[in-house]
Amino acid sequence: MSWAGKLLRVNLTKGTCKSEPLNMEWAKTYLGSRGLATKYFVDEVDPKVDPLSAENKIIWATGPLTGTMASTGGRFTVVTKGPLTGAIACSNSGGYLGAELKMAGWDMVIFEGKSPKPVYLYIEDDRAELVDAGDLWGKTVWETEPAIKIKHQDPQIRVSCIGRAGENQVYFAAIVNDLHRAAGRSGVGAVMGSKNLKALAVRGTKGVGNIKNPKAFMAAVNAGKAVLAGHAVTGQGLPTYGTQVLMNVINEVGALPTRNHQDVQFEGAKDISAEAMAVERDSDGKSHLVTTQACFACTIACGRISQIDESHFTIENKPQYKNTSGGLEYEAAWALGAANGVNDLEALQYANMICNEDGFDPITFGATVGAVMEMYEMGVLTKEQLGIEAPFGSVKALCHFAEITAQGIGFGKEIALGSARLTAKYGQPDLSMSVKGQEFPAYDGRVIQGIGLAYATSNRGACHLRGYTIASEVLGIPVKTEPADTDGKPELVKAFQDATAAFDSAGLCIFTSFAWTLADVAPQLQAACGDEFTVENLTLIGERIWNMERDFNNRAGFTSKDDKLPKRLMSEAAKTGPGKGSVSGLGKMLPQYYKIRGWDSDGQINADTRKRLGL
Amino acid sequence: MQKSLLINADKCTGCLQCEMACSYEHYGIFNPSKSRIRVFDFHNTGVKVPYTCTQCDEAWCLKACPVDAISIDLVTGAKVVSEDTCVGCKVCTIACPFGTINYVQDTGKVQKCDLCSGDPACATACPTEAITYVDADWTGLDRMRAWADKLGNQASTN
Numbered sequence: 078m079s080w081a082g083k084l085l086r087v088n089l090t091k092g093t094c095k096s097e098p099l100n101m102e103w104a105k106t107y108l109g110s111r112g113l114a115t116k117y118f119v120d121e122v123d124p125k126v127d128p129l130s131a132e133n134k135i136i137w138a139t140g141p142l143t144g145t146m147a148s149t150g151g152r153f154t155v156v157t158k159g160p161l162t163g164a165i166a167c168s169n170s171g172g173y174l175g176a177e178l179k180m181a182g183w184d185m186v187i188f189e190g191k192s193p194k195p196v197y198l199y200i201e202d203d204r205a206e207l208v209d210a211g212d213l214w215g216k217t218v219w220e221t222e223p224a225i226k227i228k229h230q231d232p233q234i235r236v237s238c239i240g241r242a243g244e245n246q247v248y249f250a251a252i253v254n255d256l257h258r259a260a261g262r263s264g265v266g267a268v269m270g271s272k273n274l275k276a277l278a279v280r281g282t283k284g285v286g287n288i289k290n291p292k293a294f295m296a297a298v299n300a301g302k303a304v305l306a307g308h309a310v311t312g313q314g315l316p317t318y319g320t321q322v323l324m325n326v327i328n329e330v331g332a333l334p335t336r337n338h339q340d341v342q343f344e345g346a347k348d349i350s351a352e353a354m355a356v357e358r359d360s361d362g363k364s365h366l367v368t369t370q371a372c373f374a375c376t377i378a379c380g381r382i383s384q385i386d387e388s389h390f391t392i393e394n395k396p397q398y399k400n401t402s403g404g405l406e407y408e409a410a411w412a413l414g415a416a417n418g419v420n421d422l423e424a425l426q427y428a429n430m431i432c433n434e435d436g437f438d439p440i441t442f443g444a445t446v447g448a449v450m451e452m453y454e455m456g457v458l459t460k461e462q463l464g465i466e467a468p469f470g471s472v473k474a475l476c477h478f479a480e481i482t483a484q485g486i487g488f489g490k491e492i493a494l495g496s497a498r499l500t501a502k503y504g505q506p507d508l509s510m511s512v513k514g515q516e517f518p519a520y521d522g523r524v525i526q527g528i529g530l531a532y533a534t535s536n537r538g539a540c541h542l543r544g545y546t547i548a549s550e551v552l553g554i555p556v557k558t559e560p561a562d563t564d565g566k567p568e569l570v571k572a573f574q575d576a577t578a579a580f581d582s583a584g585l586c587i588f589t590s591f592a593w594t595l596a597d598v599a600p601q602l603q604a605a606c607g608d609e610f611t612v613e614n615l616t617l618i619g620e621r622i623w624n625m626e627r628d629f630n631n632r633a634g635f636t637s638k639d640d641k642l643p644k645r646l647m648s649e650a651a652k653t654g655p656g657k658g659s660v661s662g663l664g665k666m667l668p669q670y671y672k673i674r675g676w677d678s679d680g681q682i683n684a685d686t687r688k689r690l691g692l
Numbered sequence: 693m694q695k696s697l698l699i700n701a702d703k704c705t706g707c708l709q710c711e712m713a714c715s716y717e718h719y720g721i722f723n724p725s726k727s728r729i730r731v732f733d734f735h736n737t738g739v740k741v742p743y744t745c746t747q748c749d750e751a752w753c754l755k756a757c758p759v760d761a762i763s764i765d766l767v768t769g770a771k772v773v774s775e776d777t778c779v780g781c782k783v784c785t786i787a788c789p790f791g792t793i794n795y796v797q798d799t800g801k802v803q804k805c806d807l808c809s810g811d812p813a814c815a816t817a818c819p820t821e822a823i824t825y826v827d828a829d830w831t832g833l834d835r836m837r838a839w840a841d842k843l844g845n846q847a848s849t850n
Contacts, residue, residue, distance in 0.1 A: 145722050146712045146817070173708075180723060233725070256735060284715060284723025291720065302819065368738040371707035376819035378705035382738035401738035 078287040079141045079605040080104050081184045084117075085205055087198055089272050090131065090190030094198070094205040099184050104141075105609065106691065111167050112582035112622040114138035114156040114185055118165070119625060121189075124633035128160040128264070129246060129271040131191035137178065137237070137277060138186075140584020141606050144179030144285040144373075146295070148302050149586035151176040151373025159263030160271075161248045161441065161495050162514045162538040163633060165626045168251075168265045169542065169581060170237075171372030171380075172258030174279065177235040181281030188274060197225065197238070197276035202283055210275040217241060217434045218253045219397065225278045238276035239266045240436030242483035246270045247493040249441035250483075253433055257403025258372065261438045263515060263537050264495075294604035301589075301597050302376050308592035310552065315379040315588065316369065320407035321351035323519070330551055330560065331654015332521040333411065336418045336469045337447035338510045338643075341521045341651045345420025349410050353422055354381065360388050365422055367401045377588055381405060383426050391427035391476055397434070404429040408541075411519035412443025413479075417450055418469035428479040435483035444516035445496040446478050448508045449488075457503055463488050507644045513538035513635065523646040524656030525550050527558065527566040530666045533640045534570065536626035542587060544573035554591055560655075563662035567670035575619035582622060621690040624674075624682055628692060637680035640667060694769040696828040697744065697805075697812060703822035704740040706733050713817035717808055726796065728805045729814045729823075742823055744814070745792040745805040747771055753804065756787035769828065770807040778802055 086095045100117075107116040114136040126132045135157040142150040153175030159166030178186070181202050188198075195210040213221050218240040226234050237254035243266030250266030251259040260266075269275070288294045305311040314322045327333045328346035335343040347353060354366040363384070370380035384401045385392050392398040404410075404426055413425045432439040446467075452458040453467040460466050464487045467474035481489030491499055496509040496516055510517050515538025522529030527546035535543040546569055548554040558569060576595055580587050583598055595612045602610040630639075646661045671678060675686030682692070711727035719726050729744035751771045754762040761777035762784065764770070773793075778801040784793050785802060793804040805812075807825075815825040827833070 146709060146716065148819075180725070282723070282725040284719075284721040284726065286719075286721030286723070291716075295716075306819065368740075369705050370738070370740075371705035373708055374712065375705075375707050376709065378707060378820070380705075384738075400736040402735075 078289060079145065079285065080109060081179060081182050081285075083183060085183050085186045085200070087186060087188045087205070087207070088190050089188055089192040089196070089207070089274060092192070092207050094207065096203075105607075106618065107622060108579065108582035108618050109140035109184065110138045110143065110152065110582045110584050111154045111156065111169070112578060112618065114154060115165065115167060115622065115625060115629075117185070117187060118156050119629045122158065124629050126158060128158040128163065128268060131272070133158050133268060133271075134187060134189045135265065135268045135272070136185055136187045139175050139179045139184055140582055142601060143584030144176040145288065145298075145605060146374060147298050147585065147601050147605075148305055148376040149372065149374060149589050150584055151375065152581070152584050152586050153178065154581065155252055155260040155265045157265055157268045158633070159265065159537060160246070160267045161264040164263075164513050164537055164630045164635060166263035166265050166537055167626070168260035168262050169587075170252070170254055170258050170260040171375070171586060172255030173373045174235045174237045174254035174258075175584070176373040177279045177281045179281065180284050181279050182283045186277065188272060191271070192273040195273045195275050197274070197278060199229065200277070200279045200281070202281060213275050214244060215241065218436050219256060219434050221276055222256060225276060229278070231280055234278050234280045236276055236278045238436075239269045240434060240483060242435045242437035242493075243267055243270040245483060245485050245493070247437050247483060247485075248495045248498065249438040251432070251436050251438050253436045257433045259433070259436070259438075262440065262540065266436050288605050289607060290604045294601065297600035297604050301593065301601060304597055305376055305589060305592050310554070310591040311377045311588065312592070315377050318351035319369070319379045319381040321354060321381065321405060321410055323407045324350035324410060325352065326551065327520060330524070331651060331656045332524040332551075332560070333415050334510070334517065334519065334521045335415045337416065337444070337451045337508065338517070338521065338645050339451070340653065341524055341656065342653050343415040343418070343420075345418070346415060348420040349405075349414040349422050349425060354383065354405065358386055360386050365426065370403065372586070375586065377586075379588060385426050386423045389423040389427070391424050398427060398430050402430050403433060408518050409439040409443070412440045413475060415519070416443045416447040417475055419472055419475050420470075421472045424472045424476055428475055431479040437483060440518055441495050441516045442479070442482060442492070444510055445492050445499060446475060448496040448500050448510070449478070449492065450474070451508055452500070452503060452505055457505055510643055510645070511539055512642065513639050515539050520547055521646075521651065522642055523661040524651050524654070524659055525560040526563045526662050526666065527560075527569050529642055529646065529661045529663055530566055530570045530670060531573065533642050533663055533667065534574075534670060536623065536630055542577070544570050544577055545587065545590075546570055546573050548573075548591060552591070555594065561659060563665045567666050567673055570670060571673055574623050575616055577619070578622040579615040579619035582618065617690070621692065624686065624690050624692055628682055631681055637667070637671070637678065640680055694828040695810070695825050696747070696831050697807070697815060698824045698826045698831045699742050700822050700824075701739060701741040703820045704731060704742055705820055705822075706731055706740040707819065709817040709819060710742055710814035710823055713813035717813035718803070728792075728803055742814075743792070745771070746790070747805070747807070752787040752789060753784035753793045756783045758783060765806070765809070768807045768810045771804065772806045773802055773804055775799065775801045
């Protein structure tokens with residue numbers, strides 16, 4: 078076992094909470110978390126549903142290893158249809174919430190319908206109830222979590238909630254847990270807002286005790302921990318520098334998208350890097366970085382805890398930003414920084430803190446600001462429209478936009494649309510650096526060919542966490558491939574996508590895969606759950622999950638036409654760096670990718686592929 | 693030679709491996725709410741502190757117990773609760789100045805750190821050596837060495 082064996086179904090329309098046994102047949106074939114929740118979702122929800130309607134559902138799901146001592150075994154996913162993309166959304170988060178839910182005895186929680194008034198779900202082990210959230214509506218993430226703990230007189234409750242961005246259905250609203258961990262992408266927070274669901278609060282005291290073979294499990298866990306500790310990335314790079322270790326590395330390989338992907342190297346990269354975070358400031362002699370932070374059970378601890386320079390203009394008379402807080406992580410530092418040409422580290426952390434406080438995705442937000450700045454420089458948008466002068470590199474504009482987005486003040490209402498809707502509205506759709514409506518993360522897809530293909534084919538829109546080929550193409554893990562090569566990349570992307578789906582569905586963090594392969598995961602799952610979870614079976618499960626997600630998107634109306642990259646990556650060559658002169662070779666890679674996926678030329682899944690995967 | 697748990701909060705990342713190791717060791721379950729060591733995460737400062745029983749020589753809990761359920765493990769020096777004897781009166785939880793002995797609803801008894809009979813699971817599980825198990829007479833040795841290094845090696849090379 079190690080699944081809790083039951084799920085909670087919450088009907089928000091009727092106000093009911095019901096326990097159901099987990100479908101164990103599905104658990105064996107879709108594992109848990111991402112895979113299993115998506116199986117439930119696609120089985121129950123019409124792919125054509127409006128993401129912000131009562132007919133959409135939203136699921137919190139843990140994996141079989143969530144809540145165990147397996148390193149990083151604290152992950153959970155939120156699965157729904159994403160408002161930003163109209164595609165399947167699956168946002169993964171760490172922190173402590175996922176483990177707490179599992180410890181309370183639940184593998185997942187399925188929310189359906191729409192509450193007539195603001196509510197939150199409170200779970201205390203087997204007991205679950207919807208509680209009036211009238212007094213919480215309008216509160217930020219940072220106000221909501223303590224308010225719930227005080228209300229129940231229990232400081233040990235864990236909270237997953239939306240801030241004002243989710244309430245106002247910002248298209249890229251996040252769901253934040255433990256104050257600064259987030260199910261961040263695709264607008265999952267807006268779905269909560271549309272359902273009048275403010276939070277999920279859990280206290281779990283039952284623990285996870287149904288490990289199939291505890292002795293073998295502990296041996297496998299300890300072996301896995303040793304592999305992580307001994308690896309250069311998970312044992313040194315990430316613990317020491319966090320994900321920000323990448324800023325200078327990616328800039329050097331000429332793949333750091335800068336000023337809305339106009340450039341591939343940022344002259345200010347060093348100012349916003351991990352190294353910069355550790356340098357003592359002239360102003361107060363302290364470094365920006367205060368300490369590191371692990372998520373539940375994680376022996377890597379890539380998380381960063383920072384503190385803004387007290388004398389920085391952004392936090393003058395704003396006490397809530399003077400304490401330490403989560404960040405900066407690489408993606409946020411890039412999206413808020415390089416994507417806009419901003420190199421003020423303190424300002425980036427200020428904007429990042431607002432993303433956590435108000436609950437929205439810094440990647441889509443930052444990339445949208447990049448598009449706005451480009452349109453400002455083109456004269457498409459004016460100071461009068463924006464409320465501020467907004468050329469690339471403007472620290473003040475970045476902070477201003479961060480402050481007005483969640484509440485939809487002034488132009489904030491437009492930024493809340495995300496870059497695809499916003500650029501289309503102002504007649505410049507090619508300026509949205511996105512796939513399926515979701516913005517790129519921090520790697521240039523025309524310089525690093527594999528990641529470009531991974532973006533184009535990602536089931537939740539552009540994303541680095543669906544097939545992180547950077548590991549191979551830049552870091553040489555598990556084998557080094559050349560960023561400029563297109564040959565072999567379809568195979569590489571498929572292998573990463575399938576394996577990632579298995580890692581996610583086990584309840585583990587994908588960062589373990591720098592050091593682990595499925596051969597390290599399999600013994601842990603076999604000891605915890607059952608002998609059938611061999612490497613081969615896990616690979617097949619990953620592929621099955623990938624195709625299930627694809628099938629949902631196809632039925633929602635996506636076709637091969639949506640597996641594309643913006644014009645800029647296809648025709649504007651990289652201006653500098655080792656990849657100078659390159660554009661994306663997507664046209665060469667995509668047909669081969671479809672072929673090895675067992676899909677037809679329109680990206681539809683062939684009948685024999687379905688049969689092979691049991692779809 | 694007796695040993696003590698030595699906690700260095702600066703090294704703690706908040707992963708809770710220690711809490712799970714503790715609950716697994718004593719109850720065969722991964723469950724921080726049953727752990728005898730707890731990590732406190734002060735998010736306003738970023739400080740994370742693992743905290744557990746320090747095994748007082750003149751233990752308040754032991755002295756307060758009306759049924760002599762708490763005894764001294766002569767090998768490890770740990771103050772150990774006998775579940776067979778404990779009546780769950782909780783007087784020890786009141787007596788302990790540090791809050792490190794607590795009642796467990798499931799068992800109706802109290803629990804506290806027993807040093808796992810000399811091989812503390814928390815110290816073994818900790819990935820950063822924030823929790824170590826060292827010579828009880830020399831818990832300050834590493835700090836002394838650091839200062840000695842500062843005053844000796846580094847000063848002499850200047």
